Amino acid sequence: xxxxxxxxxxxxxxxxxxxxxxxxxxxxxxxxxxxxxxxxxxxxxxxxxxxxxxxxxxxxxxxxxxxxxxxxxxxxxxxxxxxxxxxxxxxxxxxxxxxxxxxxxxxxxxxxxxxxxxxxxxxxxxxxxxxxxxxxxxxxxxxxxxxxxxxxxxxxxxxxxxxxxxxxxxxxxxxxxxxxxxxxxxxxxxxxxxxxxxxxxxxxxxxxxxxxxxxxxxxxxxxxxxxxxxxxxxxxxxxxxxxxxxxxxxxxxxxxxxxxxxxxxxxxxxxxxxxxxxxxxxxxxxxxxxxxxxxxxxxxxxxxxxxxxxxxxxxxxxxxxxxxxxxxxxxxxxxxxxx
Numbered sequence: 589x590x591x592x593x594x595x596x597x598x599x600x601x602x603x604x605x606x607x608x609x610x611x612x613x614x615x616x617x618x619x620x621x622x623x624x625x626x627x628x629x630x631x632x633x634x635x636x637x638x639x640x641x642x643x644x645x646x647x648x649x650x651x652x653x654x655x656x657x658x659x660x661x662x663x664x665x666x667x668x669x670x671x672x673x674x675x676x677x678x679x680x681x682x683x684x685x686x687x688x689x690x691x692x693x694x695x696x697x698x699x700x701x702x703x704x705x706x707x708x709x710x711x712x713x714x715x716x717x718x719x720x721x722x723x724x725x726x727x728x729x730x731x732x733x734x735x736x737x738x739x740x741x742x743x744x745x746x747x748x749x750x751x752x753x754x755x756x757x758x759x760x761x762x763x764x765x766x767x768x769x770x771x772x773x774x775x776x777x778x779x780x781x782x783x784x785x786x787x788x789x790x791x792x793x794x795x796x797x798x799x800x801x802x803x804x805x806x807x808x809x810x811x812x813x814x815x816x817x818x819x820x821x822x823x824x825x826x827x828x829x830x831x832x833x834x835x836x837x838x839x840x841x842x843x844x845x846x847x848x849x850x851x852x853x854x855x856x857x858x859x860x861x862x863x864x865x866x867x868x869x870x871x872x873x874x875x876x877x878x879x880x881x882x883x884x885x886x887x888x889x890x891x892x893x894x895x896x897x898x899x900x901x902x903x904x905x906x907x908x909x910x911x912x913x914x915x916x917x918x919x920x921x922x923x924x925x926x927x
Contacts, residue, residue: 599747603740605730611703612729613646614755617720619698621649623656623672645756646698653690700729703752704737720753 601607621643624636639656643649658669668686670678672694680686699722707721723729734741745751 600744601747603743603745605733608703608733609700609726609729611752611755612700613650614757615646615701615703615720615753616644616756617646617699617701619643619646619649621652621656623653625656625671646695646700648756649698650690650695653694654687657686696724699724700726701753702729702732704740705751705753707736 601611619642621639621641623639625639627635627637641652643652653672656671658671660667660669665681668680668683670680670686670689672690675693677689677693680689699720701720701722721732723732747755
């Protein structure tokens, strides 16, 4: 984690004792924060744990240490409390006093590396990796630079050259050396080339009637119609029909569109050579895949006897007895009509 990047105003720096210290504080060097913080900020258990956050340079570590402080209001006004480990002066009356305290007391343990790559005085044995030459105080770094790199004092060095170690801040933005061609003047462009194709409106009978009609005759789409009073009598049927005929009917001027005929089978393109066509047996006459099923039919039996009344049997015996005496035979249909 590093400090907030700022816009670079210049990409070169003149080597001096003050600039060497500033370059050293911007060199990428991981630093672990061991300040104690609450395990759970919401609970009041009082348990603490190390912060454990890794910062990428001396400046970022300094700003992070300032965040391990709080503000409280007391009888003497606003006070700043330092919560860093092994702190003997926790209360401060101003923010500048707190920053000076952190710089002089807590940041003196943070190493200051030499910003030059040519300073390879210390190496890991057998690994071949360069190790920073670090110092605990600013004056020790300045003294080392004057003794070992005195030839660079007063020279202008690019901030992002290979002579210096990588820094936390990003590279400045560079403008492209290739300029785009100039735009052509508007007078050399043909008229109409800057616009899209014109929309062509095909006039319809309804559209022609609306254009030729008077402005007061056209119906407005968003005009509220006045509500007629209750006492006014309704229009006659003939008057209402005349009023409807005065307005153009949208159904009478429907637009007609003509479409081209579909291509026939003989106009189809042949199959490409990499496709195989399977020709089966001819279907012959048309086969109805979906057709109505035949209706079920039942065989009708003998005609059931007609319905009779309650006293039909008694009357039947009486009539047959009378006919048996000589008046002639009677049929069942006569009995039904009589009953």
